[in-house]
Amino acid sequence: AQSVTQLGSHVSVSEGALVLLRCNYSSSVPPYLFWYVQYPNQGLQLLLKYTSAATLVKGINGFEAEFKKSETSFHLTKPSAHMSDAAEYFCAVSGGSNYKLTFGKGTLLTVNP
């Protein structure tokens, strides 16, 4: 069984400030972990993924995430927020032979000018 908990359904930051979106996971097998972004009325776009290689993963648009097994966490960060980062972000875990994705409930990021 696998699950994801995203802490904070809504995060608000100022433009240029640090973005930190939190994700904790539970998995009975070594997990693959993902962050997806969803803009209004669009599908999900993969930001980055962890698939058991380097624990610090760099993604698109300046985002990165660090896999911490001891903390069962995979938090998403970006040093400086841009207005275009405003969207909903989903953390997901995958494990097992089917690589079924289990998503968290999402975090809505708003960026204030």
Added chain:
Amino acid sequence: EAGVAQSPRYKIIEKRQSVAFWCNPISGHATLYWYQQILGQGPKLLIQFQNNGVVDDSQLPKDRFSAERLKGVDSTLKIQPAKLEDSAVYLCASSLKTRQGFYNEQFFGPGTRLTVL
């Protein structure tokens, strides 16, 4: 490369009516997924196909939902009869063939937003 196509983009129906959604995956992608995304929640997998066979349909409400992928390419998801709680966005995704020990990225379509009145 064309992405995952879905139609219609929006659909409004009354409860107890039936509705169907269509998905055309990226060319060459053997694996196709249907997800249900209720407002305020993350997507939930309804069914996964590998070619025209079902891999996982454990979370599909089979009393009212059905899906098919007859020729292993495009797919249709049907709801009959619809209930108010079926209001959601239905996302289709596709990936290269799933195989043990090798993850293939899922690519998502824009979704169909269903409103049941």
